[in-house]
Amino acid sequence: MKKRDDKNILRKIMAIRGMGQVITVAFGLVVLCIVFGILNPVFFSNRNIANLLRQIAPILIIGIGQSYVLITGNIDLSIGSVVGMSCMVSATMMTKGVNPWVAVLITYICCLAIGIINGQLVANCKLPPFIATLGTMTIARGIAQIVNNNYNTDSIGAAAKGFRDFFYYGKNFGVFNTIWIAAVLWIIFNFILNKTRTGRYIYAIGSNIEAARLSGVNIAHITTTAYVVSSFCSCTVGLITCAISGMGTMDAGNGYEMYAVAASVIGGVSTLGGQGILLGTVIGASIWGVLQNGLQFAGAPVAIRNIAIGVIVVVSVLLDVIIRKGRPIRKKKNITTVNKAEIKA
Amino acid sequence: MQEYIVEMEHINKTFPGVKALDDVSFNLKSGEVHALLGENGAGKSTLMKVLSGVYTADSGEIKIFGDTVTELTPKKAQQLGVAIIHQELNLCPHLSVAENIFLGREITKMGILSSKEMSKEAKCILDKLNIDISPDEIVGNLPVSKQQLVEIAKALSTNSRILIMDEPTSALSEKEIDDLFKIIRKLKGEGCGIIYISHRLEELQHIVDRVTIMRDGRYITTMNYAETTLQEIISNMVGREIKQKFPRVNVKRGEKIFEVKNLNAGRLVRNINFELYEGEILGIAGLMGAGRTETTRAIFGAEPKESGEIILDGKSVTINKPIDAINAGIVLVPEDRKRDGLCTKLSVRENIALPNLDFLSKSCGIVDENEEKAIANKMVKDLKIKLPDIDVVTDSLSGGNQQKVVVSKWLARNSRVVIFDEPTRGIDVAAKVEIYNLMNDLKKQGIGVIFVSSEMPEILGMSDRILVMCNGRITGELDIEHATQNMIMEYATKFEK
Numbered sequence: 150m151k152k153r154d155d156k157n158i159l160r161k162i163m164a165i166r167g168m169g170q171v172i173t174v175a176f177g178l179v180v181l182c183i184v185f186g187i188l189n190p191v192f193f194s195n196r197n198i199a200n201l202l203r204q205i206a207p208i209l210i211i212g213i214g215q216s217y218v219l220i221t222g223n224i225d226l227s228i229g230s231v232v233g234m235s236c237m238v239s240a241t242m243m244t245k246g247v248n249p250w251v252a253v254l255i256t257y258i259c260c261l262a263i264g265i266i267n268g269q270l271v272a273n274c275k276l277p278p279f280i281a282t283l284g285t286m287t288i289a290r291g292i293a294q295i296v297n298n299n300y301n302t303d304s305i306g307a308a309a310k311g312f313r314d315f316f317y318y319g320k321n322f323g324v325f326n327t328i329w330i331a332a333v334l335w336i337i338f339n340f341i342l343n344k345t346r347t348g349r350y351i352y353a354i355g356s357n358i359e360a361a362r363l364s365g366v367n368i369a370h371i372t373t374t375a376y377v378v379s380s381f382c383s384c385t386v387g388l389i390t391c392a393i394s395g396m397g398t399m400d401a402g403n404g405y406e407m408y409a410v411a412a413s414v415i416g417g418v419s420t421l422g423g424q425g426i427l428l429g430t431v432i433g434a435s436i437w438g439v440l441q442n443g444l445q446f447a448g449a450p451v452a453i454r455n456i457a458i459g460v461i462v463v464v465s466v467l468l469d470v471i472i473r474k475g476r477p478i479r480k481k482k483n484i485t486t487v488n489k490a491e492i493k494a
Numbered sequence: 495m496q497e498y499i500v501e502m503e504h505i506n507k508t509f510p511g512v513k514a515l516d517d518v519s520f521n522l523k524s525g526e527v528h529a530l531l532g533e534n535g536a537g538k539s540t541l542m543k544v545l546s547g548v549y550t551a552d553s554g555e556i557k558i559f560g561d562t563v564t565e566l567t568p569k570k571a572q573q574l575g576v577a578i579i580h581q582e583l584n585l586c587p588h589l590s591v592a593e594n595i596f597l598g599r600e601i602t603k604m605g606i607l608s609s610k611e612m613s614k615e616a617k618c619i620l621d622k623l624n625i626d627i628s629p630d631e632i633v634g635n636l637p638v639s640k641q642q643l644v645e646i647a648k649a650l651s652t653n654s655r656i657l658i659m660d661e662p663t664s665a666l667s668e669k670e671i672d673d674l675f676k677i678i679r680k681l682k683g684e685g686c687g688i689i690y691i692s693h694r695l696e697e698l699q700h701i702v703d704r705v706t707i708m709r710d711g712r713y714i715t716t717m718n719y720a721e722t723t724l725q726e727i728i729s730n731m732v733g734r735e736i737k738q739k740f741p742r743v744n745v746k747r748g749e750k751i752f753e754v755k756n757l758n759a760g761r762l763v764r765n766i767n768f769e770l771y772e773g774e775i776l777g778i779a780g781l782m783g784a785g786r787t788e789t790t791r792a793i794f795g796a797e798p799k800e801s802g803e804i805i806l807d808g809k810s811v812t813i814n815k816p817i818d819a820i821n822a823g824i825v826l827v828p829e830d831r832k833r834d835g836l837c838t839k840l841s842v843r844e845n846i847a848l849p850n851l852d853f854l855s856k857s858c859g860i861v862d863e864n865e866e867k868a869i870a871n872k873m874v875k876d877l878k879i880k881l882p883d884i885d886v887v888t889d890s891l892s893g894g895n896q897q898k899v900v901v902s903k904w905l906a907r908n909s910r911v912v913i914f915d916e917p918t919r920g921i922d923v924a925a926k927v928e929i930y931n932l933m934n935d936l937k938k939q940g941i942g943v944i945f946v947s948s949e950m951p952e953i954l955g956m957s958d959r960i961l962v963m964c965n966g967r968i969t970g971e972l973d974i975e976h977a978t979q980n981m982i983m984e985y986a987t988k989f990e991k
Contacts, residue, residue: 363826364849
C-alpha cells in the first residue's frame with residue numbers, strides 16, 4: 150500500500166514539465182561530485198561544502214534572473230555589468246559615509262531602473278533583446294566606472310560590518326547568510342513563477358507571444374517584470390560581491406551574464422522561451438560551482454575550468470535536444486521552413 | 495493548330511487524410527493564356543506545385559514540350575522552362591534588380607562578379623519587355639507592382655516558356671494591371687504559354703483564351719473563354735451539391751447587441767458596417783484575401799484601427815487592445831490555432847486558463863489551481879476533448895482537439911459576442927459537428943455569433959444571415975432563405991473600382 154503511494158508521488162513529480170531533464174542533469178551532478186570526491190577526499194569536508202555552497206549562491210541568484218528572462222523568450226546580457234554597477238555604486242556611497250542600508254536601497258533603485266529600461270526597449274520599442282541589453286550592458290559598466298572617477302573604491306570601512314555580515318560573512322542556524330539569501334530568493338521567485346498570474350504569463354509569452362497577446366496579456370508589462378527581476382537578482386549579487394571584498398571593484402561581475410545563461414540552460418531552461426523550471430537552474434548553478442571548486446582542488450588552471458564549463462553547456466543542451474527530438478535541432482528547422490513555404494504557397 | 499507545351503494527364507496526389515488531386519488533367523498550348531479557376535482549396539495551387547516540381551504526383555503523366563517527364567524537381571522544372579511567379583514575391587529586397595535577376599547564376603570573370611555585364615544584360619531583358627526600371631535600383635525601394643515585373647523578367651531571363659502566375663493582380667492598381675496585361679499579351683505573341691490563376695473573374699476577359707475549372711481536387715471542365723459566360727464559370731466553380739446535414743437550430747432573433755460602424759483598418763478593411771442580433775449566427779463569406787480575418791482582428795483590437803465605432807448593447811466601446819475587447823465581452827477564436835491560438839508548450843489546463851486568469855486568481859495574483867482545474871475539466875467534458883489528462887501539453891494533441899482547446903479558452907468566460915474565424919479548418923467531420931453544436935448552444939443562450947468561413951456549405955448551413963466580403967469591402971448581404979452558392983460567389987468576386 151505504502152509502496153503504491155510512493156509510486157504515485159514519483160509519477161506526480163515526473164509529470165512536472167521539464168523534470169525529465171532536471172533529473173538527468175541532477176544525475177550528472179551526482180556523478181561529478183563522486184568523481185571529485187574520489188580525486189580529493191577533502192571535497193566532502195564540511196568546510197569545503199560550506200564554501201562550495203557559498204560559491205554557488207551568487208550564480209544561482211543571477212541564474213534565477215536570467216531564467217525569468219529566458220523563459221519569456223528574451224535574453225539579458227546586462228547582468229554582469231549590473232553586478233559591477235551595484236558593487237561600485239554601493240561601495241562608493243559607503244566610503245563617502247552614507248549609511249550602508251540607505252546605500253543598499255539606493256543601489257537597488259538604480260539597478261531596477263536598468264531592468265525597466267531593458268524591458269521597455271525590448272517590449273515597447275521592439276528592439277532585439279540581444280541589442281537592447283548589449284547597450285545597457287555597456288552603459289551599466291560605464292556607470293560602474295564613472296561613479297568613483299574610474300578608480301576602484303577604498304575599503305568600505307568598519308561602519309559597514311553589519312552590511313558585510315548580512316550579505317556574506319554572517320551565519321544563521323549554522324549556515325552562511327549568502328546561502329540563506331539565495332534560498333529565500335529562490336523560494337520567492339519559484340513561487341511567483343509557478344503560482345501567480347505573472348508567472349503564468351511569463352511562460353505564455355515565451356511559448357507564443359501572439360497567442361498571449363490575443364488572450365489579453367499585457368506583453369510590455371510582463372516582459373519588463375522579467376527584466377526587473379533579473380536586475381534585482383544582479384543587484385543582490387553585486388552587493389554580495391561588495392560585501393566579500395569590502396570594496397568596490399569596477400570589473401566585478403565581468404562575464405556573469407554568460408554564467409547565468411549557463412546555469413539556466415544546463416538546468417533545462419530553453420533559450421527559445423516557454424520552457425524551464427527554477428529547480429533546473431539550481432542544478433545548473435550547482436554543476437557550475439562543483440566544476441569550479443572541484444577543478445580548482447584538482448589543480449586545474451582557470452583556462453581549463455572555462456573550457457570545461459563551455460563544453461558542459463554545449464553538451465547539456467545538445468543532449469536535451471537529442472533526447473527530446475531524437476535528432477539535432479538543425480533538421481527540425483529545415484522541416485519547419487519547408488512547412489512554412491508550403492503554407493505560404 | 496497550336497501545339498501543347500504542357501500536358502498533365504490523370505494526376506493524383508494524396509496528402510495524409512486529404513485527396514488533394516483526384517484524376518486531374520490539364521494542358522497548355524503555346525501562345526495562350528489559360529486561366530485555372532476554382533474556390534480556395536480546389537487544388538489549383540497543388541496542381542501547379544506538381545507542375546513546378548515542388549510536389550511529386552502519386553500517379554499520372556506530365557509532358558513538357560511533348561516529352562514525358564519523370565521525377566520532376568523544382569530545379570529540373572526550371573531547366574525545362576517552367577517558372578512560377580508567386581503571390582508572395584521571392585525577391586531579395588536588399589539587392590538590386592540586376593542582382594536579383596541573376597541570383598544563383600551570376601556572370602563572373604575568374605570568380606569575380608562582373609556587375610556591369612549583369613546590369614547590361616538585365617537592361618536588355620527589361621527593355622525587351624518594355625519595363626521601365628533601372629537595373630541598378632534596389633528592389634525593396636520599388637512598389638510591389640514593379641517588383642512583380644522584376645520577377646517576370648527574372649523568369650524570362652532563364653528562357654522560361656511556361657509561366658505560372660498566381661494571383662498576379664491582387665496587389666496592383668488599375669493602371670498597373672493594364673501594364674501587366676500588355677506584357678502578358680506580348681509574351682503570348684512570342685509563343686509563351688501562361689497559366690493564370692485569379693479570383694478576379696471580370697479581368698479574365700482582357701487576356702484569357704481558355705479556362706479550366708477545378709473543384710474539390712477534381713477537374714470539372716475546360717472551356718474556350720469566348721464561348722462561355724461568367725454565370726457558367728461561377729456555377730461550375732461552386733456547383734457542388736450540399737449533401738452534408740448541418741445541425742441548424744432556429745431561435746427567434748432578439749435585440750440588436752452589436753454594431754460596427756465605418757470601420758477602416760488598412761487595405762483589407764474598408765468602410766465596414768454591420769449589425770449583429772441576439773441569438774443570431776452571422777456568417778462572413780469570401781475568398782482568401784478578402785479581408786475577413788483582418789476585419790475580425792481589427793474589431794478585436796489585435797490590429798490598429800484607422801477609424802470606426804464599435805457599439806455593444808447600445809453603448810460605444812473603445813477597443814485598442816485585445817484586453818479591451820475581452821473586458822467588454824467580445825472574444826475572438828483566431829484562424830490559425832498554432833500561430834495565434836495556443837501556447838503549444840503549455841498544458842491544456844494552462845491554455846484554457848490563460849485569458850481567464852482575471853477571475854481565476856485569488857488576491858495577490860495567486861492562481862486558484864482548484865478553480866482552474868475545475869474549469870478545464872468542465873470544458874474538456876463539455877466539448878468532448880479527447881486527452882489523457884488536463885496537464886498534457888497541447889503540442890501533443892490532434893488538430894481537432896487543439897481547436898477545441900482554443901475554443902474552450904473563450905467559452906470559459908461570459909461573453910456577449912463570440913467571433914469564430916475559420917473554426918473548422920483542418921479538423922475532422924465529427925469535430926466539426928461538435929463545433930457547430932457549440933455555436934448553436936451560444937446562439938440559444940442569446941450570444942451573438944460571428945462565423946467566418948471559406949467553406950460555402952457550412953456557411954450556408956449554419957448562418958442566419960451572410961455578409962460577403964471582397965477586397966476589404968462588404969459587397970453583399972444575403973438572407974439565409976434566399977442565399978445560394980452562386981450568389982455568394984458572385985459577390986465574392988465583385989471587385990469594386
